[in-house]
Amino acid sequence: MLAIIVAFLKIGFLGFGGGYAMLSLIFAEAERFGLTVQQFADLNALDGIIPGPIAINSATYVGQLSGGLGTALAATLAVCVPSLIIVPLYTHFETKLNDHWQVPAMLNGIKAAAVGLIMAIAALLLLTLVFQVTDITRWSGKSADWLSLLIILFVAIADLRWQINPLLLILMAGLLGGLSYYL
Amino acid sequence: MQTNWRLFKVYLLAGTFTFSGGMAMLPVIERELCQKSQLISKDDLYEYTTLAQTFPGVIALTNACFVGKKINGTSGMLVAGLGAILPAFVLMxxxxxLYQQLPQTGVILSVLTGIRAASAGLLFSAAYTLARYNLRDFWSIFLALACFGLTLFNLLSAPTLIIIAAVVGLLVNWSQRKEFH
Known part of the structure; x- marks a missing residue:
């Protein structure tokens, strides 16, 4: 439990730039949490179904899976700590942080990195779900799950092009998966 | 006391009906706190929103804490923050x-396989959207590609990459500033 608290403190304090940047930090620590790639994919799906900030949802999920409700609460509170420290400090000193060029400059770098991190995680999920390899260097190109590949491509395009509600896309994909069982 | 109860209720409501990410809370907050109860001005709300994005941590929570603190001091900060995260914690x-109770066999495994594929598809779409907004010059594209490759081949961890990227962002901006002067 202590390890989880420390991990989510770290994720909170390094989590600049929103939920997806934090998601990539969670993915990086996934092994330490005992989280499989499948469970990580399920976490991302639940993020789309359950309301609330991605970081809070993720901390609750990881905590619950690794140690039950108490650990879920501890992980969630840990990820909240940066906000609770920063807000009183900032309002106390009222320094105009945005007047310094350093902050936006660092954020530009971090946001660019977050794009690459998320893209890599998406690619790793694809490799795992479609080709059953968790390591790209071990890719053999043998048995592939074509239905999963089809769903990945369709959902990405449907979300970007036609702005179909992610909740609906998740439900449709689940239905399609269920139907495939009887074919 | 009444103000705190109102703050808590508004954030609880906004937190309950906000899907995929905390930023979608904003329209509800604006309607309830700026227009209906006039507890905070629209300018202040949006300034705090921008500010919250520059700090580490959960953006929606930082924003709620700023607004709560402004309206009703430390107690306001705590109730607004609690309201913003409570729905997510309880529902998640x-x-x-429920998810832990699911037997991962037979037809349920097939349903989950479909859902996992959808989840990967949504991540690709999120990455693309982030790329469109954040990759504007050579350096940002270079950083994104480097982080992509290094993560894919498991060469550097995400926390290390984030720290390196912050330093690169600083250096690039610094050198561009020097060119101007």
Missing amino acids: SAATM
Whole structure:
């Protein structure tokens, strides 16, 4: 439990730039949490179904899976700590942080990195779900799950092009998966 | 006391009906706190929103804490923050408990396989959207590609990459500033 608290403190304090940047930090620590790639994919799906900030949802999920409700609460509170420290400090000193060029400059770098991190995680999920390899260097190109590949491509395009509600896309994909069982 | 109860209720409401990410809370907050109860001005709300994005941590929570603190001091900060995260915590722990009960065999495994593929598709779409907004010059594209490759081949961890990227962002901006002067 202590390890989880420390991990989510770290994720909170390094989590600049929103939920997806934090998601990539969670993915990086996934092994330490005992989280499989499948469970990580399920976490991302639940993020789309359950309301609330991605970081809070993720901390609750990881905590619950690794140690039950108490650990879920501890992980969630840990990820909240940066906000609770920063807000009183900032309002106390009222320094105009945005007047310094350093902050936006660092954020530009971090946001660019977050794009690459998320893209890599998406690619790793694809490799795992479609080709059953968790390591790209071990890719053999043998048995592939074509239905999963089809769903990945369709959902990405449907979300970007036609702005179909992610909740609906998740439900449709689940239905399609269920139907495939009887074919 | 009344103000705190109102703050808590508004954030609880906004937190309950906000899907995929905390930023979608904003329209509800604006309607309830700026227009209906006039507890905070629109300018202040949006300034705090921008500010919250520059700090580490959960953006929606930082924003709620700023607004709560402005309206009613430390107690306001705590109730607004609690309201913003409580729905997510309660609903997500209930959902995860249900998920843990699911037997991962037969037709349920097939349903989950479909859902996992959808989840990967949504991540590709999120990455693309983030790329469109954040990759504007050579350096940002270079950083994104480097982080992509290094993560894919498991060469550097995400925390290390984030720290390196912050330093690169600083250096690039610094050198561009020097060119101007």
